[in-house]
Amino acid sequence: MAKVLFYGMTGEKMCFQHILLNALELHASGTEVRIIFEGASVGLVPIFEGENNLLYAKAREAGLIVGICLACSRALGVYDENLATGLPMLDDMSGHAGMGDYIRRGYEVISM
Numbered sequence: 001m002a003k004v005l006f007y008g009m010t011g012e013k014m015c016f017q018h019i020l021l022n023a024l025e026l027h028a029s030g031t032e033v034r035i036i037f038e039g040a041s042v043g044l045v046p047i048f049e050g051e052n053n054l055l056y057a058k059a060r061e062a063g064l065i066v067g068i069c070l071a072c073s074r075a076l077g078v079y080d081e082n083l084a085t086g087l088p089m090l091d092d093m094s095g096h097a098g099m100g101d102y103i104r105r106g107y108e109v110i111s112m
């Protein structure tokens with residue numbers, strides 16, 4: 001079975017929407033998919049939550065979202081909002097969300 005980690009870095013909403021679209025499509029076809037909010041993308045979590053974004057909600061409901069970078073959430077001033085979502089705050093790589101464990105487990109990493 002194929003395994004893909006989408007490692008979102010961009011804070012551009014349209015770009016991240018495409019991460020969500022691709023993740024949901026791959027998941028529906030049987031691919032094991034995970035999504036991490038890292039870098040500037042951590043600022044999108046409160047936006048997606050606030051607007052009840054359908055793609056984000058579907059990905060979250062499907063269990064595709066691994067979590068949100070803790071260090072970037074603090075640096076970009078969205079830590080409290082991101083913590084309030086209940087999604088895990090990831091800090092396994094010097095305070096950031098690492099991809100190494102996923103690579104070791106055979107995931108293809110796509111960073112956008």
